[in-house]
Amino acid sequence: MRVIGCLPQRSVIWRMSTSRVAEFSIALTRYLDGNGAATGPLPGFAAAPADLLPLYRGMLRTRSFDAKAVALQRTGRLGTFASSLGQEAVGVGAASAMAAEDVLLPSFRDQAAQLWRGVTPLELLLYWGGDERGSDFAGPREDFPICVPVASHVPHAAGVALAMKLRGEARAALCLIGDGATSKGDFYEALNIAGVWRLPLVVVVANNQWAISVPRAAQSAGETLAQKAIAAGVPGEQVDGNDVIAVRDGVARALERARSGGGASLIEALTYRLTDHTTADDARRYRDDAEVTPHWHGEPVARLRQYLVANGVWSREDEEHALAGAAGEIEQAAQAFLATGPQPLSAMFDHLFARLPASLRSQRDAALGGEADNG
Amino acid sequence: MADATLVEAIDLALARAMQEDARVLVLGEDVGRDGGVFRATDGLLARFGPGRVLDTPLAEGAIAGLSVGLAAQGFRPVAEIQFMGFAYATIDQMLNHAARLRTRTRGRLSCPMVLRTPCGGGVHAPEHHSESGEACFTNIPGLRIVVPSSPRRGYGLLLAAIRDPDPVLFLEPTRLYRAMREPVSDDGTALPLDQCAILREGGDVALVGWGAVVREMLAAAQQLAEEGVAAEVIDVATLVPLDAASILASVGTTGRCVICHEAPLTAGFGAEIAAQLAGPGLLSLLAPVERVTGWDVVMPLPRLERHDMPSVARIVAAARRSLRHG
Ligand SMILES: Cc1ncc(C[n+]2csc(CCOP(=O)(O)OP(=O)(O)O)c2C)c(N)n1
Numbered sequence: 001m002r003v004i005g006c007l008p009q010r011s012v013i014w015r016m017s018t019s020r021v022a023e024f025s026i027a028l029t030r031y032l033d034g035n036g037a038a039t040g041p042l043p044g045f046a047a048a049p050a051d052l053l054p055l056y057r058g059m060l061r062t063r064s065f066d067a068k069a070v071a072l073q074r075t076g077r078l079g080t081f082a083s084s085l086g087q088e089a090v091g092v093g094a095a096s097a098m099a100a101e102d103v104l105l106p107s108f109r110d111q112a113a114q115l116w117r118g119v120t121p122l123e124l125l126l127y128w129g130g131d132e133r134g135s136d137f138a139g140p141r142e143d144f145p146i147c148v149p150v151a152s153h154v155p156h157a158a159g160v161a162l163a164m165k166l167r168g169e170a171r172a173a174l175c176l177i178g179d180g181a182t183s184k185g186d187f188y189e190a191l192n193i194a195g196v197w198r199l200p201l202v203v204v205v206a207n208n209q210w211a212i213s214v215p216r217a218a219q220s221a222g223e224t225l226a227q228k229a230i231a232a233g234v235p236g237e238q239v240d241g242n243d244v245i246a247v248r249d250g251v252a253r254a255l256e257r258a259r260s261g262g263g264a265s266l267i268e269a270l271t272y273r274l275t276d277h278t279t280a281d282d283a284r285r286y287r288d289d290a291e292v293t294p295h296w297h298g299e300p301v302a303r304l305r306q307y308l309v310a311n312g313v314w315s316r317e318d319e320e321h322a323l324a325g326a327a328g329e330i331e332q333a334a335q336a337f338l339a340t341g342p343q344p345l346s347a348m349f350d351h352l353f354a355r356l357p358a359s360l361r362s363q364r365d366a367a368l369g370g371e372a373d374n375g
Numbered sequence: 376m377a378d379a380t381l382v383e384a385i386d387l388a389l390a391r392a393m394q395e396d397a398r399v400l401v402l403g404e405d406v407g408r409d410g411g412v413f414r415a416t417d418g419l420l421a422r423f424g425p426g427r428v429l430d431t432p433l434a435e436g437a438i439a440g441l442s443v444g445l446a447a448q449g450f451r452p453v454a455e456i457q458f459m460g461f462a463y464a465t466i467d468q469m470l471n472h473a474a475r476l477r478t479r480t481r482g483r484l485s486c487p488m489v490l491r492t493p494c495g496g497g498v499h500a501p502e503h504h505s506e507s508g509e510a511c512f513t514n515i516p517g518l519r520i521v522v523p524s525s526p527r528r529g530y531g532l533l534l535a536a537i538r539d540p541d542p543v544l545f546l547e548p549t550r551l552y553r554a555m556r557e558p559v560s561d562d563g564t565a566l567p568l569d570q571c572a573i574l575r576e577g578g579d580v581a582l583v584g585w586g587a588v589v590r591e592m593l594a595a596a597q598q599l600a601e602e603g604v605a606a607e608v609i610d611v612a613t614l615v616p617l618d619a620a621s622i623l624a625s626v627g628t629t630g631r632c633v634i635c636h637e638a639p640l641t642a643g644f645g646a647e648i649a650a651q652l653a654g655p656g657l658l659s660l661l662a663p664v665e666r667v668t669g670w671d672v673v674m675p676l677p678r679l680e681r682h683d684m685p686s687v688a689r690i691v692a693a694a695r696r697s698l699r700h701g
């Protein structure tokens with residue numbers, strides 16, 4: 001833990017007396033350094049190195065998925081796609097801290113968390129391939145679909161948390177957003193309400209240092225994003241977002257607090273976007289390779305691999321085997337995606353309302369009647 | 376006169392406006408170093424500097440609200456919202472403030488701002504990136520709404536919008552950004568606001584629309600011409616305030632009208648045009664007014680989106696239906 005900043009002492013002149021109204025420090029949690037060496041004792045879930053293997057495999061699987069999705073996009077078979085290269089530990093760490101009955105509200109770069117939660121690679125490919133069926137998750141039925149309008153799902157997460165609280169359930173909502181999202185009113189409004197009502201909400205900010213071309217420093221003059229929690233009266237802390245153990249530990253503590261009536265938390269996971277914003281972006285327009293290259297050191301997959309190898313639970317053969325397994329699963333999903341025919345045209349109408357209103361029935365019939373003779 | 380795409384024409388108009396008027400500022404997400412996600416502001420930061428081209432934090436409501444403050448202070452802000460799907464967050468500012476500042480203060484303060492945003496479908500974009508939301512803004516008194524249908528019209532109309540003393544929502548059809556090139560002379564000449572443009576003359580049926588769908592209207596007119604039907608193609612260009620007179624004059628001759636837009640049918644802006652035809656235009660109508668629009672559905676993701684967009688075939692079919700009457 002390190003102290004990042006102290007609010008300058010505020011002096012209130014009142015009959016010559018001075019009252020200190022606020023001061024804060026922001027904790028940063030890290031268990032593995034950039035070379036994968038433990039900096040101290042690890043939390044319980046990581047006590048045995050082999051217990052970390054599922055987290056490692058989860059990150060490999062995500063990386064494999066991202067690579068395939070980008071390749072499909074580059075060959076014209078998928079729409080615009082946002083890779084999570086370099087940020088896999090945020091999603092895997094956060095989702096692995098969740099209970100199945102918690103609810104995830106993801107942004108558009110959160111496939112790591114979604115895959116961990118049981119959204120299938122096929123569903124994700126369908127969604128990014130332009131097919132709504134990809135948001136009809138067979139696995140985590142209560143999880144929200146991917147949110148594209150930045151930060152607009154943070155209030156939903158507060159609403160989900162309120163529902164849990166009203167029913168007296170020991171569950172929590174987990175909302176994933178980016179650093180840019182913390183500039184939106186939606187974020188502040190939701191966090192404020194969650195603070196006032198002590199809602200079982202955990203907001204995890206994947207601070208990957210960029211919002212498209214806008215660097216972190218141009219997004220907020222605050223020293224940290226975690227400190228935005230303080231104005232809302234909720235705990236805010238940083239974790240090393242490239243250290244999956246730190247992410248899981250920080251999120252697990254916040255979820256535990258949320259489920260046991262302790263209210264909301266904000267966690268800023270420090271990470272780095274190693275690739276373009278999306279397949280529609282060319283990051284070289286606004287940042288040099290020289291800025292990116294150093295961030296490959298300490299990236300989350302290599303970092304944990306070094307720890308696992310050093311502790312004798314992972315070998316080159318294990319790696320090859322795991323990579324082949326992940327690639328095989330993803331390739332199969334890609335084939336299934338490519339083999340999925342389009343939905344019937346009527347699907348545009350069939351899910352608008354619980355029951356299709358009469359006025360829309362005639363529009364649907366006209367649409368189905370063929371292009372040439374409908375108005 | 377160089378050929379330009381729509382997105383290049385927008386960039387040219389912005390540079391021209393900034394060069395001729397030091398009060399013009401450009402602000403928005405990624406408009407600086409990146410030159411805008413569509414490159415509509417490419418080169419402006421290098422040319423005019425960070426005091427006039429401002430990369431904002433990610434906050435659409437604030438981008439619109441800042442523009443109101445800047446405009447009231449005498450600047451001419453041109454704000455970019457990356458996609459129309461994210462412009463709905465500006466409605467509070469546009470409706471409650473930008474559009475009524477002049478009225479509220481009886482002219483003491485005004486709001487000469489332009490809010491630019493790409494709109495419309497047909498480019499296989501992600502969710503929330505393909506909507507045509509103009510009708511969410513056309514019911515805001517005091518807000519001018521302008522939609523170009525080609526590079527040249529984009530250049531001239533944007534210059535006019537920036538020079539206009541009142542707030543303008545300027546909708547740039549994403550599908551047209553790079554769809555075609557045409558000669559654009561960067562001579563600072565604006566096109567008139569508040570006027571329809573007759574893009575093709577014809578006395579049998581009027582095709583009325585705006586933005587990207589104008590291309591389908593022109594193609595439909597061509598197809599109809601091959602059948603011996605002369606269609607008039609009217610690009611509405613400024614939705615509000617509407618140049619109903621031009622439309623009524625055209626329908627006065629043809630007696631038949633097909634209104635086209637990508638936005639959903641119900642309470643789409645075509646309904647206002649139909650109401651004009653049912654009012655002052657009623658006695659010139661020889662056939663029911665036809666509307667070829669998006670269906671009343673949530674904009675489908677790319678795999679189904681083309682089924683929700685007006686096609687040439689649907690426009691031709693509607694024109695033929697209209698011609699069968701009387
Ligand atoms: C409200 C809104 N405005 C603009 C956009 C366009 N856009 C998509 S991602 C993005 C940047 C988001 O940055 P950040 O929150 O840091 O997330 P990251 O992309 O880095 O994961 C922008 C501006 C959007 N999707 N939603």
Ligand SMILES: [Mg+2]
Nearest residue numbers: 178179210211
């Ligand atoms: Mg970011």
